Amino acid sequence: xxxxxxQIKINSTLFVKDPESSALGREIIAHxxxxxNSLGFESFTxxxxxxxxxxxxxxxxxxxxxxxxxxxxxxxxxxxxMDYKIVLHTLTLNNAQDKxxxxxxxxxxxxxxxxxFSFINEVLLNRIIISESSKAYHNxxxxxxxxxxFYMVYKQVVQRVSDFILEYDPHYEFPHMLVSTIxxxxxxxxxxxxxxxxxxxxxxxxxxxxxxxTNLVFNTLK
Amino acid sequence: xxxxxxQIKINSTLFVKDPESSALGREIIAHxxxxxNSLGFESFTxxxxxxxxxxxxxxxxxxxxxxxxxxxxxxxxxxxxMDYKIVLHTLTLNNAQDKxxxxxxxxxxxxxxxxxFSFINEVLLNRIIISESSKAYHNxxxxxxxxxxFYMVYKQVVQRVSDFILEYDPHYEFPHMLVSTIxxxxxxxxxxxxxxxxxxxxxxxxxxxxxxxTNLVFNTLK
DNA sequence: AAAAATTAATAGTAATACTATTATATTTGT
DNA sequence: ACAAATATAATAGTATTACTATTAATTTTT
Numbered sequence: 001x002x003x004x005x006x007q008i009k010i011n012s013t014l015f016v017k018d019p020e021s022s023a024l025g026r027e028i029i030a031h032x033x034x035x036x037n038s039l040g041f042e043s044f045t046x047x048x049x050x051x052x053x054x055x056x057x058x059x060x061x062x063x064x065x066x067x068x069x070x071x072x073x074x075x076x077x078x079x080x081x082m083d084y085k086i087v088l089h090t091l092t093l094n095n096a097q098d099k100x101x102x103x104x105x106x107x108x109x110x111x112x113x114x115x116x117f118s119f120i121n122e123v124l125l126n127r128i129i130i131s132e133s134s135k136a137y138h139n140x141x142x143x144x145x146x147x148x149x150f151y152m153v154y155k156q157v158v159q160r161v162s163d164f165i166l167e168y169d170p171h172y173e174f175p176h177m178l179v180s181t182i183x184x185x186x187x188x189x190x191x192x193x194x195x196x197x198x199x200x201x202x203x204x205x206x207x208x209x210x211x212x213x214t215n216l217v218f219n220t221l222k
Numbered sequence: 223x224x225x226x227x228x229q230i231k232i233n234s235t236l237f238v239k240d241p242e243s244s245a246l247g248r249e250i251i252a253h254x255x256x257x258x259n260s261l262g263f264e265s266f267t268x269x270x271x272x273x274x275x276x277x278x279x280x281x282x283x284x285x286x287x288x289x290x291x292x293x294x295x296x297x298x299x300x301x302x303x304m305d306y307k308i309v310l311h312t313l314t315l316n317n318a319q320d321k322x323x324x325x326x327x328x329x330x331x332x333x334x335x336x337x338x339f340s341f342i343n344e345v346l347l348n349r350i351i352i353s354e355s356s357k358a359y360h361n362x363x364x365x366x367x368x369x370x371x372f373y374m375v376y377k378q379v380v381q382r383v384s385d386f387i388l389e390y391d392p393h394y395e396f397p398h399m400l401v402s403t404i405x406x407x408x409x410x411x412x413x414x415x416x417x418x419x420x421x422x423x424x425x426x427x428x429x430x431x432x433x434x435x436t437n438l439v440f441n442t443l444k
Numbered sequence: 445a446a447a448a449a450t451t452a453a454t455a456g457t458a459a460t461a462c463t464a465t466t467a468t469a470t471t472t473g474t
Numbered sequence: 475a476c477a478a479a480t481a482t483a484a485t486a487g488t489a490t491t492a493c494t495a496t497t498a499a500t501t502t503t504t
Contacts, residue, residue, distance in 0.1 A: 024451095040362030045491065056453055058494085066492075134356050140262030142417045155420040173423065174434045180414065180421045181407040181438075188406050189399055195364045198377040199402045201395065212396045216403075219441045239482095246482090267460065278484055280463085288461075 006116050008080045011149060014073045017063050025063055027053045030119045032070055037124045041071065041132045068136070072150050075133050078125050079153040081117070082106065086160060096168035100217060103161045108186040108210050130187045158183070169221040178220065182213050228338050230302045233371060236295045239285050247285055248341045249275045254292055259346045263293065263354045290358070294372050297355050300347050301375040303339070304328065308382060318390035322439060325383045330408040330432050352409045380405070391443040400442065404435050 007020065019025030031053050036044045046067060050057040064070040085106055090099040111126035137151060145151070162175035172178075189209050193202035202208050229242065241247030253275050258266045268289060272279040286292040307328050312321040333348035359373060367373070384397035394400075411431050415424035424430050 022451095043362065046493090047491080057492090058454085059452055061493075062451070131360050134360065137418065138353050138356065138413070140265060146418055151418060155418070158421050174430065176421055176423050177411055177430070177434050180410065181403065184410050185403040185407055188402065191360070192402065196359065196368055196373060196377070199380050199398055201398050208396065208399070212399050216438060216442055220438055244482095268462090269460080279461090280485085281483055283462075284482070 006084075008077050008084070008117065010073060010076055010080065011152070013148060014069060014076060014150070015064055016061070019063050019073070024053075024055060024059065026119045027055070028060055028063055028070075029074075030121070033074065033121055033124050033128065036071070036074075036128050036132060041067070041128075041135060068139075071128075071132065071136050072145075074125060074128060075136055076150070076153050077120065078122075078129050078133075079157050081114070081120075081122065083153065083157050083160065085114075086157065090164070096164055097218075099164040100161070100168060101214060103164060104182060104214055104217065105210060107161070107183050108213055130191050133187075134184075165217075165221065172221055178217065182217065186213055228306075230299055230306070230339065232295060232298055232302065233374070235370060236291060236298060236372070237286055238283070241285050241295070246275075246277060246281065249277070250282055250285055250292075251296075252341045252343070255296065255343055255346050255350065258293070258296075258350050258354060263289070263350075263357060290361075293350075293354065293358050294367075296347060296350060297358055298372070298375050299342065300344075300351050300355075301379050303336070303342075303344065305375065305379045305382065308379065312386070318386055319440075321386040322383070322390060323436060325386060326404060326436055326439065327432060329383070329405050330435055352413050355409075356406075387439075387443065394443055400439065404439065408435055 010018075010020075012018065017025065019029050028049065032044070032049055035049055035052060039048070044067065046060045047057045050060055064073065086103050089102050089106060093099050093102060111122050114120075114122050137145075139145070158176055158179045161179045165172060165175040165178060186209055189200050189202060189212075192199040193209075201212075232240075232242075234240065239247065241251050250271065254266070254271055257271055257274060261270070266289065268282045269279045272282055286295065308325050311324050311328060315321050315324060333344050336342075336344050359367075361367070380398055380401045383401045387394060387397040387400060408431055411422050411424060411434075414421040415431075423434075
């Protein structure tokens, strides 16, 4: 499964100019992922990014209206990529239980680099999703941005896995709650394991997060 | 249960001067809760707060080093209050299942105003916890701040409810994960219900969030 | 090759998040 | 009671941030 020549298509309302359309745009994406990781989103600025890629702050504004929109772009890229991975890895499975297990693994496990998308470091992007993505929607403009479709791809992922849940247990009342609880929960647990271990029970090499959420789901469903 | 003359004691490393010690300090707390709610944490500034209470920006710096520390203070107040409520409402219960149910209700249900703490609006403070509190620990300085004890009260609440879980099922492997999943999950579901309803299954007056998390816990435990 | 369009860089601005200094009020010791 | 000590508040600043308007340079199109 290498060199598939794929490109994740991103809603054009999220950027001013498509960063995939130029070398500078790709530099912006690649380096912003590294810098948001190393500095944290609050300390990351377009000025610092410009310096890092040998370009000017104002040139970055030609691609993204502000750093919030760059974060939204990265989050959308991540969920589009995750959605593609879920489809790819469940397509050949023909029972709902296996599909759910596979989806949980993909959503909850440590992310590995995907060689199909060369200028994106998926490992670091996953860390951004864990540490920074809630800042995107915990925002005073969330309703307006939701109307504009900024969170559509995330909702699509939740819907896809909810459909597996309903395939497995058609009468289950709360499929979306269950799926969003797993996704957000797993991100929290990874963050807690690294920074606030008293809030979790993660142990080295035990895959406790996957076991915990898999048990949670199949004990809850019929 | 009225007029108990209680005061929530807050770790003195969190403030420069104790806001409960003066009228100005209490104004700062009361109005910051309102303003963080109405403006969102990013748009809230000490300048605007100063204007709102007819005082100067620099006077607020005599109480809190910066707005991040004010948020940490509010979060600590909330969790101290919640911990007190959990103790109060489970003390007379003598079986673990009832204690867990009561704790979930307190952690997950809509918050009501508590007349014992007059200058704090607990309803609005709960909204801040839901919308803004993850910004406190999703911060580049989380490890340092954790060492300083900024998140101790939250960890104490998780520990207290984890102990109920272990009382009910002494061999359960993941009590902290389960409790932090419920707390953070319930906050997410309330936020989603208001702003991103496709991610949840909340219906008016159905108490779905409490039912969902109560089922989750008792299906997971023996 | 000239005109049109795109892109980049310079130089600004308003707002933010503080800080240093000074002025004013309050408390305390004798 | 009253000066000295201490606490508090206000003024006026600064460095940084998050942009924007304008101009310069380059590339593309005809």
